[in-house]
Amino acid sequence: MADLNTIIHQPVRLKIMSALKALPPGEQLEFVRLKKLVEATEGNLGAHIQTLEEAGYVAVEKDFSDNRPRTRVRLSKDGRRAFEDYVAFLRGIIEG
Numbered sequence: 001m002a003d004l005n006t007i008i009h010q011p012v013r014l015k016i017m018s019a020l021k022a023l024p025p026g027e028q029l030e031f032v033r034l035k036k037l038v039e040a041t042e043g044n045l046g047a048h049i050q051t052l053e054e055a056g057y058v059a060v061e062k063d064f065s066d067n068r069p070r071t072r073v074r075l076s077k078d079g080r081r082a083f084e085d086y087v088a089f090l091r092g093i094i095e096g
Helices: 011-021 031-038 042-054 077-095
Strands: 058-065 068-075
Touching (some): 011 077, 031 068, 042 058, 068 077
């Protein structure tokens, strides 16, 4: 059995990954919406997204909408696979 993925296991990052996994592959969530979903401050959410991005689990797109900066986040293929492995690991613990 694989080890626990400590990158995903952190509570805020787990919420981020769960929210993104609920979307169809390739679909994005805006930073503002994700902030509300995971109930994090901007700085806290930004730091956790950066950790997930460095791990290759999420992709971040920054652009402008109506002359305002916009940040969108999506789950990468590696992130989707890592989250599925994480859930399988937890199921393995429960099922013994």
